Amino acid sequence: MTLRKQSRIALVTGGTRGIGEAICIALANEGYQVITTYRNTERETQARDWQSRMADDGLEVDLVLMDVSDHENCEKAANELLDRYGRLDVLVNNAGITRDGVMKKMPIEAWQEVIHNNLDGVFHVTRCFLNTLLTQESGRIINISSINAQRGQFGQVNYSAAKAGIHGFTKALAQETARKGVTVNTVSPGYVETDMINAIDEKIRDQIKAQIPVGRFGQPEEIARLVTFLADENSSFITGADFSINGGMFMH
Ligand code: CAA
Numbered sequence: 610m611t612l613r614k615q616s617r618i619a620l621v622t623g624g625t626r627g628i629g630e631a632i633c634i635a636l637a638n639e640g641y642q643v644i645t646t647y648r649n650t651e652r653e654t655q656a657r658d659w660q661s662r663m664a665d666d667g668l669e670v671d672l673v674l675m676d677v678s679d680h681e682n683c684e685k686a687a688n689e690l691l692d693r694y695g696r697l698d699v700l701v702n703n704a705g706i707t708r709d710g711v712m713k714k715m716p717i718e719a720w721q722e723v724i725h726n727n728l729d730g731v732f733h734v735t736r737c738f739l740n741t742l743l744t745q746e747s748g749r750i751i752n753i754s755s756i757n758a759q760r761g762q763f764g765q766v767n768y769s770a771a772k773a774g775i776h777g778f779t780k781a782l783a784q785e786t787a788r789k790g791v792t793v794n795t796v797s798p799g800y801v802e803t804d805m806i807n808a809i810d811e812k813i814r815d816q817i818k819a820q821i822p823v824g825r826f827g828q829p830e831e832i833a834r835l836v837t838f839l840a841d842e843n844s845s846f847i848t849g850a851d852f853s854i855n856g857g858m859f860m861h
Pocket of ligand 1 (some may be wrong): 754799809
């Protein structure tokens with residue numbers, strides 16, 4: 610593939626599906642050189658197929674193997690990317706998983722996996738690029754959290770805790786980077802039509818939909834619009850903020 614050397618460079622973790630995919634498409638359409646990640650070698654074929662589909666639509670998205678839960682693996686991938694591009698302008702920490710279940714039945718693995726992927730992952734990936742962003746004296750870090758961090762969710766002690774942790778991380782890091790032109794923000798989507806939502810039992814899903822004032826689930830593209838706005842060079846006065854985008858389901 611031809612790499613766009615002159616473009617702003619954006620890394621979106623976990624961007625081959627759902628909200629991440631929409632973010633990749635939106636940023637690529639804005640002219641960014643977008644890179645996204647796949648978690649392990651078993652997923653490579655699927656990721657390469659996705660990359661070819663993007664290319665068929667005229668979007669050249671680069672791919673890298675990066676397991677966000679594993680800091681050594683993140684460092685290896687980040688070094689590869691920094692060698693290839695020499696800089697990073699936008700980091701979207703989007704990769705995340707669910708392992709829902711009530712706490713009394715939750716295996717320790719379901720807690721650990723979610724914390725490792727959804728919270729540690731944000732630290733691991735950001736850590737790899739932080740010095741580059743600070744040295745450049747410009748950068749955008751956008752962390753994808755959730756409405757369920759803001760209000761809690763029955764059956765998600767692991768996910769709600771990890772996603773709430775993300776916003777604490779955002780606020781602390783935003784203070785550390787503000788003087789260096791690096792903004793850090795959180796986006797907290799509500800229920801958006803993705804595989805993650807479709808995995809919820811249909812009856813429960815209908816009950817959830819009934820609680821959304823606008824009367825529908827969000828679309829991934831609606832979240833991507835907000836991310837693109839925050840990624841813009843002109844969004845430099847917005848930092849340490851948490852943006853709710855949830856159809857009115859949680860107002861605070
Ligand atoms: N509040 C209070 N009680 C509830 C409840 C709720 N929201 N939901 C269920 N209960 C009650 C049930 O009525 C039931 O009560 P009884 O035992 O008295 O009958 C009891 O809790 C057990 O409920 P379930 O039979 O549903 O329990 P389960 O173990 O089969 O399933 C669950 C538990 C997997 C958590 C299931 O309830 C579920 O899938 N809930 C939805 C979780 C959810 O919203 N996940 C979001 C995923 S998408 C995402 O995370 C993206 C994002 O950022 C928004």
